[in-house]
Amino acid sequence: MTTACAMLALVTDAFGGRGGIAQYNRDLLGALAGAGAVCSITVLPRHAPDPVATPAGITQHPPRRDRVRYVVAALRAAFAKRADLIFCGHLYMAPLGALIARLTGAKLIVQMHGIEAWPPASHLQRTAVETADLVLCVSRFTRASVLGWAAIAPERLVVLPNTVGSEFAPGDRSALQAAWGLQDKRVLLTVGRMDPRERYKGHEQVIAAIPQLVAAGHDVVYLVVGEGDDLKCLEASAGQAGLADRVLFLGSVDKPRLIDIYRMADLFVMPSTGEGFGIAFLEAMASGTPALGLDVAGARDALADGELGTCVAETGLAGALARALNSPNGDGEVLARAVQARFGRQNFNRGACAAVARIFEPS
Amino acid sequence: MCGLNGIFAYNSAAGSPEESELLATREAMRTRGPDGAGTWWSADRRCGLAHRRLTILDLSDRASQPMMSEDGNLVVAFNGEIYNYPTLRAALEASGIRFRTSSDTEVLLHLYAQHGHEMVHRLRGMFAFAIWDKQRCGLFLARDPCGIKPLYTANDGWTFRFASQVKALLAGGRISRDPEPAGHVGFYLFGSVPDPFTLYRNIRALPAGYTQWVDAAGPREPKQFSNLAAVFAAEGRHHLPAAELPDAVRTAVSDSVRAHLLADVEIGVFLSAGIDSGSLLGLMQQIGQCEFRAITLAFEEFRGTDQDEAPLAALVARQYGAHHIVRRVGEREFLEDLPIILQAMDQPSIDGINAWFVSKAAREAGLKVAISGLGGDELLAGYPSFVDVPRWRRRFGPFAAVPGIGRVARSLLRAFPAAAATRPKALGLLEYADSWSGAYLLRRGLFLPHELNEVMGQDLAREGLRRLKPLHRLAASLAPDPGSDTARVCVLEFSHYMRNQLLRDADWAGMAHGIEIRVPLVDLVLLRALVSAIQTLEPGIGKAALARAPVTPLPEAVVKRAKTGFSVPTGAWMAAASQHGKPSESVRAPKELASRRWSRLVLKGFASPVCEAHAV
Numbered sequence: 001m002t003t004a005c006a007m008l009a010l011v012t013d014a015f016g017g018r019g020g021i022a023q024y025n026r027d028l029l030g031a032l033a034g035a036g037a038v039c040s041i042t043v044l045p046r047h048a049p050d051p052v053a054t055p056a057g058i059t060q061h062p063p064r065r066d067r068v069r070y071v072v073a074a075l076r077a078a079f080a081k082r083a084d085l086i087f088c089g090h091l092y093m094a095p096l097g098a099l100i101a102r103l104t105g106a107k108l109i110v111q112m113h114g115i116e117a118w119p120p121a122s123h124l125q126r127t128a129v130e131t132a133d134l135v136l137c138v139s140r141f142t143r144a145s146v147l148g149w150a151a152i153a154p155e156r157l158v159v160l161p162n163t164v165g166s167e168f169a170p171g172d173r174s175a176l177q178a179a180w181g182l183q184d185k186r187v188l189l190t191v192g193r194m195d196p197r198e199r200y201k202g203h204e205q206v207i208a209a210i211p212q213l214v215a216a217g218h219d220v221v222y223l224v225v226g227e228g229d230d231l232k233c234l235e236a237s238a239g240q241a242g243l244a245d246r247v248l249f250l251g252s253v254d255k256p257r258l259i260d261i262y263r264m265a266d267l268f269v270m271p272s273t274g275e276g277f278g279i280a281f282l283e284a285m286a287s288g289t290p291a292l293g294l295d296v297a298g299a300r301d302a303l304a305d306g307e308l309g310t311c312v313a314e315t316g317l318a319g320a321l322a323r324a325l326n327s328p329n330g331d332g333e334v335l336a337r338a339v340q341a342r343f344g345r346q347n348f349n350r351g352a353c354a355a356v357a358r359i360f361e362p363s
Numbered sequence: 364m365c366g367l368n369g370i371f372a373y374n375s376a377a378g379s380p381e382e383s384e385l386l387a388t389r390e391a392m393r394t395r396g397p398d399g400a401g402t403w404w405s406a407d408r409r410c411g412l413a414h415r416r417l418t419i420l421d422l423s424d425r426a427s428q429p430m431m432s433e434d435g436n437l438v439v440a441f442n443g444e445i446y447n448y449p450t451l452r453a454a455l456e457a458s459g460i461r462f463r464t465s466s467d468t469e470v471l472l473h474l475y476a477q478h479g480h481e482m483v484h485r486l487r488g489m490f491a492f493a494i495w496d497k498q499r500c501g502l503f504l505a506r507d508p509c510g511i512k513p514l515y516t517a518n519d520g521w522t523f524r525f526a527s528q529v530k531a532l533l534a535g536g537r538i539s540r541d542p543e544p545a546g547h548v549g550f551y552l553f554g555s556v557p558d559p560f561t562l563y564r565n566i567r568a569l570p571a572g573y574t575q576w577v578d579a580a581g582p583r584e585p586k587q588f589s590n591l592a593a594v595f596a597a598e599g600r601h602h603l604p605a606a607e608l609p610d611a612v613r614t615a616v617s618d619s620v621r622a623h624l625l626a627d628v629e630i631g632v633f634l635s636a637g638i639d640s641g642s643l644l645g646l647m648q649q650i651g652q653c654e655f656r657a658i659t660l661a662f663e664e665f666r667g668t669d670q671d672e673a674p675l676a677a678l679v680a681r682q683y684g685a686h687h688i689v690r691r692v693g694e695r696e697f698l699e700d701l702p703i704i705l706q707a708m709d710q711p712s713i714d715g716i717n718a719w720f721v722s723k724a725a726r727e728a729g730l731k732v733a734i735s736g737l738g739g740d741e742l743l744a745g746y747p748s749f750v751d752v753p754r755w756r757r758r759f760g761p762f763a764a765v766p767g768i769g770r771v772a773r774s775l776l777r778a779f780p781a782a783a784a785t786r787p788k789a790l791g792l793l794e795y796a797d798s799w800s801g802a803y804l805l806r807r808g809l810f811l812p813h814e815l816n817e818v819m820g821q822d823l824a825r826e827g828l829r830r831l832k833p834l835h836r837l838a839a840s841l842a843p844d845p846g847s848d849t850a851r852v853c854v855l856e857f858s859h860y861m862r863n864q865l866l867r868d869a870d871w872a873g874m875a876h877g878i879e880i881r882v883p884l885v886d887l888v889l890l891r892a893l894v895s896a897i898q899t900l901e902p903g904i905g906k907a908a909l910a911r912a913p914v915t916p917l918p919e920a921v922v923k924r925a926k927t928g929f930s931v932p933t934g935a936w937m938a939a940a941s942q943h944g945k946p947s948e949s950v951r952a953p954k955e956l957a958s959r960r961w962s963r964l965v966l967k968g969f970a971s972p973v974c975e976a977h978a979v
Contacts, residue, residue: 140520144539147564151545151830154567155584159520161376301521307378347375354580361583 114276170288288332548827645913769794
């Protein structure tokens with residue numbers, strides 16, 4: 001297998017970053033460095049709010065929020081270490097990545113996540129993507145969307161889905177519910193940002209469905225994990241509906257606590273219309289908790305077309321929730337194994353290395 | 364002719380393919396292979412292959428497909444014929460390999476085991492096949508250099524699917540019908556959808572002369588193993604003296620006809636009153652084919668007129684001792700068959716009606732295999748394009764090279780709407796004649812790029828043109844430079860009109876009736892043998908040499924008549940059908956404009972949002 005020697009990663013955030021994109025970038029770069037698919041990786045982030053710890057083989061520059069400084073730093077880094085592989089962790093980076101690839105003769109990888117890649121890209125971004133040697137997409141939907149606006153050989157668009165760590169594993173749901181004082185309750189859970197620009201996550205739809213579930217005899221508590229500017233609005237909405245005691249906003253939580261919350265829930269629900277993939281679905285199911293989402297966009301992939309979780313139509317969410325709560329919970333261990341078999345770290349690492357290796361295959 | 368399909372869930376995130384999908388796709392190709400059917404699944408059920416069989420070589424069940432190698436490491440599903448199979452088999456047997464069948468399918472397994480992907484260089488014939496390589500956990504696909512046999516693929520990022528037909532892939536129910544603007548634009552530009560595009564974004568043709576490898580890392584970009592322009596560039600430096608042309612044509616075409624007669628069933632011939640099929644018939648008889656049937660398609664409208672091909676075809680059949688069957692077709696039968704024609708048409712085409720009816724006649728006669736003269740005009744410079752394209756390049760090319768002149772001329776000529784309406788392509792001479800690709804687009808174009816906005820909407824037309832890059836695509840097929848005017852037009856005709864329209868029409872129309880159409884004049888070995896002759900071929904000379912290829916040459920009446928040509932009423936029928944069923948005699952339109960109307964009717968038959976929005 002031919003490997004790249006030096007990779008320059010242009011990312012919004014990775015090590016020391018928060019959220020799904022930073023997680024994906026860490027997973028990908030870590031997989032490539034860990035397997036020796038590339039000799040060294042230089043990461044150039046725009047943001048890194050948390051303490052930075054990078055694995056062996058990866059060096060991360062300090063974050064540069066200023067665009068001009070970022071571009072200058074990227075050019076200097078590319079020529080200083082003569083990168084032969086440029087990785088753009090976001091569509092926004094693609095024009096800069098394409099420019100550097102052209103100047104240095106390096107190969108170009110562009111990463112596509114979710115909604116940013118769905119509508120037709122700007123002329124500059126599209127042109128950059130069309131020159132890419134590889135376009136990594138987190139889901140089939142994102143891949144299909146990019147193919148809709150980019151004139152590029154379809155074989156260059158490879159789906160490398162999000163992965164989930166082995167720390168997400170089933171636990172003792174009853175004990176956790178008892179510890180939280182939620183025994184005899186039916187616990188619904190959503191994990192995700194509450195951003196006014198990202199109202200597609202579907203918190204409001206779940207809140208709106210709760211009265212119907214209660215009327216049907218389900219003593220429901222809805223846990224909402226995450227932060228964002230829309231939190232206040234959602235709290236007000238729950239209060240106005242008289243559900244303040246049933247909808248609990250937990251804010252941002254650390255990972256051990258998050259894993260416990262996943263394990264405790266009876267049903268993870270996220271009726272989102274805008275998921276590039278929906279890593280929270282994976283985390284929930286890997287923790288042994290059934291998941292329900294819409295049969296829309298990248299959520300289909302995380303729910304494996306309904307084979308792992310439940311995919312429902314946008315209409316009739318309350319009915320689907322009632323049916324899910326009426327069904328006995330399946331074996332969490334079986335579900336967790338099925339999730340790891342498809343989306344586990346081993347598959348992800350193998351997929352990442354294979355995708356990069358094929359760029360260097362003789363044509 | 365057969366049909367093959369398969370599903371490979373290569374991405375670990377994908378669920379295992381469902382048997383019902385594999386069968387739904389296979390059964391949508393039932394008419395391709397009415398004699399048998401089979402499926403095969405890998406042990407982990409991540410890959411399934413399926414096949415419908417038309418028995419032609421080794422009629423026994425031993426030769427059923429998908430066929431597995433003796434050691435279980437390879438499985439093949441194959442459509443086509445390997446004409447040099449006896450030679451390949453002999454060489455393999457000499458190296459100690461034991462054969463279990465007398466089919467050409469088994470040769471593919473042994474060749475792959477010995478030579479891997481390079482095996483394709485040894486094959487002579489028409490083929491599309493898929494081989495599952497158990498040891499490498501991957502799938503190898505290949506399609507013949509001329510594109511006689513089709514193969515379509517679909518990749519959603521998790522699962523790779525393939526089949527002999529676009530509609531069969533759609534029948535599986537798991538592939539999106541999102542429209543591909545390049546396919547729609549291509550259809551309106553050329554009258555057929557240019558490879559590798561289809562009407563659907565998620566379905567692509569494996570291009571002719573390409574292989575493709577798929578494994579856990581996903582499908583790789585198709586790799587070219589044969590390039591017609593390169594054949595000319597590599598072997599065309601020597602120009603054959605004109606005096607040697609007849610012998611060269613006789614030897615090479617005889618060799619191809621002999622190779623194409625390999626079968627365990629009767630082979631018939633589609634006989635028109637032209638030179639190509641008549642010469643092939645003569646050579647078949649000369650080679651020793653004793654009893655064969657020749658099918659001639661004739662039209663009720665022309666009965667008793669000098670447009671009727673039947674009498675001259677009968678003369679040829681008599682001369683070469685063939686049992687002659689004349690099948691007459693009229694407008695009424697055309698209109699009756701039209702719904703099933705459109706249903707059988709795999710991708711939209713403005714042609715194929717003749718192929719439909721002659722295949723229907725062959726089926727009625729109980730044939731499974733028929734020889735066709737398709738390709739003679741492309742090979743031996745028989746089309747007007749061999750004169751027009753170089754002439755337009757010479758006359759209008761220098762003017763068209765002036766930036767902007769085409770658009771200015773077009774604007775001026777719009778002042779004469781009557782002329783623009785009856786000869787729309789004349790407006791393009793000053794715009795496109797500055798390149799071979801432009802001049803060829805003018806010659807073969809149905810609509811021209813600047814007309815598309817009115818046909819299909821501005822946004823779709825612009826996006827389709829951007830994705831298709833028609834002039835760039837045509838020019839790419841001429842790299843490396845074939846070396847002469849005739850060679851360039853030959854490559855263009857072979858690579859575009861013949862491949863995307865004639866051969867595809869022959870496939871779906873023949874397939875719909877379970878008829879394998881063999882085309883001895885479309886053969887890479889034959890082309891290579893005649894490259895040095897084609898370089899300097901003057902229009903008319905090549906076809907005359909073909910007429911004299913049989914020891915007993917074609918009757919002089921046939922050669923003379925071929926020069927003036929025959930017309931067929933199908934254009935008028937199509938024009939009438941696209942005018943809401945008015946009788947053809949009441950519809951008067953130049954052929955070109957009739958084709959334009961017909962193209963819209965055809966596209967209407969293909970259910971997709973874009974088609975429905977823009978069809979008349």
